[in-house]
Amino acid sequence: MAVAVAPGWLSWYTWKFFLSPLVYRDEPRELPYLIPFVGHTFSMVTGAHRMFLDGRKRFGNNPWAVTIMGESLYVIPSAEHVQAVYRAPKTLDFDPFIKEMLSKYGITAHTASKMFDTLPGQTKNWMETSIENFKLQMHPGTKLDFVQKKLLSFIDDLLVWDRLRGRMVLEDGEEEKVVSLYSWSEMVIVDAQTRAFFDEALYEKCPDLLAHFQIYEDESWKLPMDLPDFATKALRSSKSSIEGGLRQYLQLHKDKRPNDSWIITTLCEDMDRLGLEETQKVHVLFSFYRVMNANAYKLVFWIITHLLFDPRLMEEIKAEIEPAFRGQEHSAPDLDYLFDSCPLLVSTCEEVLRLTNWPIGTRTVQVDTAIGGKKLRQGRKLLMPYRAMHFDSTVFGADAAAFNPRRSMENKALVTNKSYRPFGGAAYYCPGRYIARREVQMFTAVHAKAVRYISC
Template sequence: MLVGDSTNHSAQIFGAVAAGWLGWYTWKFFISPLLYRDEPKELPYLIPCKIRISLLDLSLYANNTLRKRFGNDPWAVTIMGESLYVIPSAEDVLAVYRAPKTLDFDPFIKEMLSKYGITAETASKMFDTLPGQTKNWMETMIENFKTQMHPGEKLDHVQTRLLGFIDHSLVWGRLHGRMVLEDGGNERVVSLYNWSEVVIVDAQTRAFFDDALYKECPDLLAQFQIYEDEAWKLPMDLPDFATKALRSSKINIESGLRRYLKLSRDERPNDSWLIDILCKDMDKLGLEEDQKVYVLFSFYRVMNANAYKLVFWIISYLLFHPQLMEELKVEIEPAFRDGNHSTPDLSFLFDSCPLLASICEEVLRLTNWPIGTRTVQTDTIIGGKKLRQGRKLLMPYRAMHFDPAVFGADATAFNPKRFIMKKTLVTHKSYRPFGGAAHYCPGRYIARREVQMFTAVMLMRFEITLLEGEGPGNRSHFPKMDDTLPSGGIQVPSKGEDLIVRVRPSKAV
């Protein structure tokens, strides 16, 4: 073939491909929206069936990038060839909540459970309603979670234990272990992230499980830290060689949980009511041993995945706002009636410290990346747009948390008194740090109280300062958030962005 012929042939192929692509693009993003006005508009992308947007990009709503294009209307996006709906409006989110049968959350739960090793057969047992029953196993367990975690006697019991363990751990004599990087006697250099994680995860573990769990899994906290550091890989279906640490830590924890489940009830008398009934109900359901372990592991991970991260961010914000820290100390000091190293008056702390509550809510707003998801079971109308059966929809709650119409012109900034100046924000329909409707996180009551107590006790019992850098004028910078992939909860700091602090015991007053 002559060179000219080859060139002409290539040009013809290129022209045909270009014409095909132009036809596809014109139809997809210009003609189709005109013909199907009742369906959500789709965010344009250049290459069919390729990634156009990640879950992270949905957070651009916070900066109005996508809001300018679509307003508050539902819209569509293609991720890895799958078309998804995005619901940005608080009103439309409420409409989603009101349609739990047609817009179903269960497929997402099943998908997440499968990541922990729970089989389709086990999931079927959990979600199938047997003849003569009004609720399936999963619905019953959700009710049990609410019974344990909503205000009442059972919450009071586990909360008293949890807060007591935090109070017990946040003392100078127990500031040791892997969180301490340098020990100078009366001064220690500490990883704030590790300190927060160890204290909170340990307290939550002891509050819900008997101490016998530590006998069966002595390195539980260290293994959990490894798992959490690697957990970003969980939804990505990476090959085995890329998840060795993740799988190894999971196996180690599961081995301890397996031994723990074999203990008699008398050998673990301090199990919370929730753990006790969870184990009994798994027996009634006839789950195999491995499946019981996977279910218990999934509970342990979800229980411990967020509170310590929120504590880290709260203390970080306070360290970079020293005047605010001093103002907060003045507010919380009356709770420590017998001196700053005493156990605080919790009623005063939770009911008479509005600045403490506002700071915690504001940091929660800024650092939480919750995303609600549903599967469309039948064609339905939301926000005036038809959502088609079989597709998934996403509700990027974080976008709502940055809506200037609700949170003000400074919605993207840290304003510690925002929830004091506008008290209705904490219950506003656009503020969804714990989701909503039937799947409203039942742990929200205890989570708020443990982070408030941790913050108050840490500030009163320790003098914490930023660690200065080695070079002249090199001061610690505020930790950068890892925004590569939303976690569905509190985001972690980026690698190398842990806050290293100097810690001394405060003078007894």
């Protein structure tokens, strides 16, 4: 059998990875793989970052291609070429990817076309207007100040002993509790964000919202995979429980949820104007709830973990933030001091974000387009693995792969460098980045101040 297959495999391999690059010199080269169709599927699931670094080592800054489940995807590794992709939003389009993601949340093609079609006489479609509204809410200004104040004060209230309960508590004693740091970070951040953006009534309609969200998050890696129903039971039932609450919440008269943030009120009104039916509105609201809550808690977890493994850094940060608490054991910190006068805290949070966050930008090639001197063919998808750019030693230094909490303190320009993209970029640049940075710094400071660690 092996003898029969070997010549065929050899011809395929020789053509694919030696001859075809010579014939199609103007097209991105393919990262070699051994099994046709399967390609790098396994690496993508188990070690995508390593695969992207491997590609970078082979092809440098040139666009290259990788095969996943029979589909060849382009990879754009350099900051300069990512900028070129951003400059071509029509030919290298993000919408097909968002539509695909929305369909996984249950949004139908009919609803998607209402959301993405620009009506005669209008300059923007519903989706573009909603993203603009998110920016109005989340970019510096009075609307941001309002939710930020609420959010930060909730974080402060939630990080206390009495609030250690529910799924995060692994062992519960009279004077001692064993708590999952991951779960704790998630509960506090998601709870505070929910309370800052929605009225308390949401918890009346869905008292176990946080527990359901935790299950959803744990299972969400299955979302892009189209697995059979039996494998996604917990994913679907947690989503359906949250959506049950959101449905009842939407049915409430506006007077019954007076503390909604501006963006939630506006989003709901805009969905009414678009004429979406109730179930579709609930799916849209769920998709926004998820995107708002899916990242910050993970960052907080990794920051605290780094501090736990680096007691000296923890002590330095404790000393740095001390004046923000005016020496009190538990008092709301002086936020201006925290954000403006604690460079080590800020730089540590940024460094953990650089190393642990895994954003990948995606686009679909609508017409043949040249990027970095290579022709990208119509109909193919391209990936921008931002995290691989975070390991570029020409930008971040020879120790780019290591944790250096002082990195962005010593080189302040790094945070705005084009190779640093933890929040994506262009039209879809995360609008939550201002509030995310602040809540994460605040959580870290309050946590470092309130918790005494003893090694055992």
